[in-house]
Amino acid sequence: MKRIGLKMAIVAILASSAPSWAGESAAVRNCTWCHGTGAQGYTVAPRLAGQRPQYILSQIRSFREHARDNPFSKQYMWNAVAALDSQTARDLANYFAAIPPKGANDGDSTLASRGRTIYLEGIPEANIVSCYACHGPNAEGVRDIPRLGGLAYFYLKGRLEQWGQGYHSGTESPMPMVASHLGPNEIEALASYLSFVK
Ligand code: HEC
Numbered sequence: 001m002k003r004i005g006l007k008m009a010i011v012a013i014l015a016s017s018a019p020s021w022a023g024e025s026a027a028v029r030n031c032t033w034c035h036g037t038g039a040q041g042y043t044v045a046p047r048l049a050g051q052r053p054q055y056i057l058s059q060i061r062s063f064r065e066h067a068r069d070n071p072f073s074k075q076y077m078w079n080a081v082a083a084l085d086s087q088t089a090r091d092l093a094n095y096f097a098a099i100p101p102k103g104a105n106d107g108d109s110t111l112a113s114r115g116r117t118i119y120l121e122g123i124p125e126a127n128i129v130s131c132y133a134c135h136g137p138n139a140e141g142v143r144d145i146p147r148l149g150g151l152a153y154f155y156l157k158g159r160l161e162q163w164g165q166g167y168h169s170g171t172e173s174p175m176p177m178v179a180s181h182l183g184p185n186e187i188e189a190l191a192s193y194l195s196f197v198k
């Protein structure tokens with residue numbers, strides 16, 4: 001497949017009076033019809049805007065190798081990346097990473113402070129590790145460790161539950177082990193807190 005000119009697409013947006021989506025390249029639209037306008041997330045498809053580029057790439061690889069095998073990944077993403085060449089994948093990852101993310105703010109606000117405590121300190125007596133050390137003080141992520149702040153409550157909850165149910169990630173991910181110690185109350189608190197983090 002030919003390399004897609006994302007910069008050209010941006011120039012096209014500036015140059016035209018058409019609706020803004022019309023200026024997005026076909027490659028971007030192949031993703032945003034599910035991931036929402038500006039890749040801010042839509043129903044079960046998570047926000048990609050502001051996500052770490054190395055993480056987006058690692059997940060594309062993980063979908064392609066069928067390592068990330070939870071139901072929605074299998075149903076939606078295995079096909080969506082099957083024909084993606086590696087240059088386009090890199091361009092898309094950089095493009096989405098550069099879009100400023102909007103917070104979902106859709107968790108239960110009464111659980112947020114409990115979630116924050118677990119995020120920062122873990123619960124040592126229940127073998128729950130703190131999330132802070134890897135995901136960063138503001139849940140902004142680092143290198144290929146994802147940004148969690150402002151992702152949708154439903155998405156975060158689903159991911160944390162599914163690892164506990166035995167679904168996989170890319171190889172060597174600590175998350176199935178981390179999540180296996182979380183109960184339903186901890187998951188709701190963490191997902192609520194994180195949905196409000198900017
Ligand atoms: C048919 C709908 C659909 C299309 C098209 C689609 N996605 Fe997805 N995508 C999803 C859903 C649903 C998920 C959530 C999977 C899950 O819950 O595990 C997802 C998850 C992802 C993730 C993981 C995000 C995270 O935070 O872990 C990445 C990266 C991703 N998609 C990239 C892309 C790219 C790049 C494209 C375009 C080439 C694309 N998607 C096209 C529906 C879609």
Ligand code: HEC
Binds near residue numbers: 119144174
């Ligand atoms: C040892 C480092 C480490 C710790 C500790 C850790 N994580 Fe992660 N986390 C990762 C890595 C690496 C990934 C990406 C690989 C993957 O998705 O399996 C990830 C992915 C995630 C995702 C998926 C985000 C998305 O966009 O799909 C969520 C949600 C998550 N972690 C939540 C947590 C929570 C909540 C805690 C604390 C209870 C935690 N993590 C502790 C390293 C860590």
